[in-house]
Amino acid sequence: MSTEVDLKDVELNEVDQEKQPMTGGDTGNGDASSPTVTEKNGMVSLTIPKDQESKFTGLSKDELIQVAGTPGWVRTRWALLILFWLGWLGMLAGAIGIIIQAPRCKPLPEMNWWNQGPMYEIGDVAAFSNDLEGLKGKVDSLSQLKVKGLVVGPIHKAPTDDIAELDLNSMAVSGDLVPFKALLEAAHKKSMKVVLDLTPNYQGQQRWFDNLMGAAEKLKVALVHWQKQGVDGFKLSGFERVFSLNSTLWDDIRTIALQPQEDKEGKEKERSALFGVTEKTSAEEVGTLLNSSGVDLLLSGVLRAANTNQSGQLLADAVEKLYGTLNQTKLAWGISDREQGHLATLLGSSGSGPVKFYQTLLFTLPGTPIFNYGDEIGLEDTASSKSPKMVWYSDEDAEKLNGTDKAEMEERLSVRKVFKALSELRSKERSLLHGDYIPLASSGSTLAYLRSWDQSDRYTAVFNWGPDEATFNLKHEQLPPQAKVCVSTDSTLSDMVDLQGLKLAAGQAVLLKTPYLG
Incomplete structure (x- = not known):
């Protein structure tokens, strides 16, 4: 027992030693007992300055309540509140001023689907794609060209000059309606409309037979x-024959053709469109017929007549007469069709240049451009037919072809590239879609005009039919000194050109873009 007690005492004494005051030891005078500090082992005593002993923690709730009611704080709060509302009213007034001073957007004109893009005519389905099933397979390719409407046919049974065998409800290219309905469905999925050519006696000299009444009743x-x-x-x-001989009969046909239809869900769809074709070439006659007949689009020979003379002045006069008296949403421009043939042949010039030239013209005039199938690649008629076999190229063809065949393919694809570029511009640029037509210059061999709409970019189309280089000095309040080249058949032009002293080579066309100047 005594041993255990002694050990415990030792342990406690050792612990107590750690808590003993620290001494400075011998100070040099032999007095080892006089302490120099009062800290203990393992502990440090810190002295905090008086100015750091307390921190500000803000006013208490009771103190805030007492201060809030003092006159000084009341005046401060009112001053801040007044400044806030003055600032808010100032910003409101500024916003109103900006709105008032900003130019107002011009209301968009009424546009129909046939005004949105080019019409693509397929008069001979067999030549274009073998049959209706093949035509359905080409819908996606045509959609890439921004085509908005397919004008198909005629495809009904109509033996030449034989009204007794006329069957407008049938299809000469297919035994039933299944492939035709599949074509309609495929086109509609691509937001593309289908127009059917129902010209009764389309293979005969008299488009409506001698028995006008009989043909009209079958048409209804x-x-x-x-x-x-x-x-x-x-x-x-040839609709003008019906219109001129029996206006009541024509009114009946027109009423039925424009009757709104219902879709599968019973909802009313867009009404049908009615396109008329006349061989008249006079701008005055065409304008009168369009105003009185009530067709939605009128295809005429006005542009073909201007092309025959290759006169910019004649074309400018015709366009100005029609544009000045008609709503441009009813104007249609075309040179080629099933009866006349293809654009490349009608122009009577070799190479792709003239085709690109007229593509630029058709896409930039106010109205709806209409093309014959194959015009997008410069397809030409054959010696025996105005309905040549359509030419299609694939990636494999590009690898296999060489020599003359490859050069021909590249030339056709370059024409298609210009067609696509122009079609894309027209489908999205308001100035080209429904903008104003402003003449800038015209002569016997040249033509230039401006298309502008509200605050959108401006487009200037310039053409030189002549055999020599032409110089244009294009001035207008909406035009800056320089313009950007968008589409050009003249490879010598740079990306930016001066509008004063613009030089255009013989037989060339260019479409220029300039910004809205404000």
Whole structure:
């Protein structure tokens, strides 16, 4: 027992030693007992300055309540509140001022689907794609060209000059309606409309037979039939004969053709469109017919007549007369068709230059451009037919072809590239879609005009039909000194050109872009 007690005492004494005061030891005078500090082992005593002993923690709730009611704080709060509302009212007044001073957007004109892009005519389905199933397979390719409407046919049974065998409800290219309905469905999925050519005696000299009344009655029945199938519009050649001989009969046909239809869910769809074709070439006659007949688009020979003379002045006069008296949404421009042939042949010039030239013209005039199938690649008629076989190229063809065949393919694809570029511009640029037409210059061999709409970019189209280089000095309050080249058939032009002293080579065209100047 005594041993255990002694050990515990030792342990406690050792612990107590750690808590003993620290001494400075021998100070040099032999007095080892006088302490120099009062800290203990393991502990440090810190002295905090008096100015750091307390921190400000803010006013208490009671103190805030007492201060809030003092006159000084009341005046401060009112001053801040007044400044806030003055600032808010100032910003409101500034916003109103900006709105008032900003130029107002011009209201958009009424546009229909046939005004949105080019019409693409396929008069001979067999030559274009073998059959309706093949045509369905080409819808995606045509959609890439921004085509908005397919004008198909005629495809009905109509033996030449034989009204007894005329069957406008039938299809000469297919035994039933299944492939035609599949074509309609495929086109509609691509936001593309289908117009059916129902010209009764399309293979004969007299488009409506000698028995006008008999042909008209069959047409009335056919219009209702094809509307039920989902057709979006109808094209009628030589319609002015019906209109001039029997206006009441024409009114009946027009009423049926424009009758709104219902979709599968019973909702009313867009009404059908009615396209008319006339051989008249006088701007005055065409304007009168369009104003009085009530067709939605009128295809005429005005542009073909101007092309025959290759006169910018004649074309400028015709366009100004029609544009000045008609709503441009009813104007249609085309040179080629099923009866006349293809653009490359009608122009009578070799190479792709003239085709690109007229593509630029058709896409930039106010109105709807209409092309024959194959015009996008410069397809030419053959010696025996105005309905040549359509040419299609694939990636494999590009690898296999060489020599003359490859050069021909590259040339056709370059024409298609220009067509696509122009079509894309027209589909999205308001100045080209429905902008104002402003003449800038015209002569026997040159033409230049400006297309502008509100605050959108401006587009200037310039053409030189002549055999020599032409110089243009294009001035207008909406035009800056320079313009950007968008599409050009003249490879010598740079990306930016001066509008004063613009030189354009013989037989060339260019489409220029300039910004809205404000």
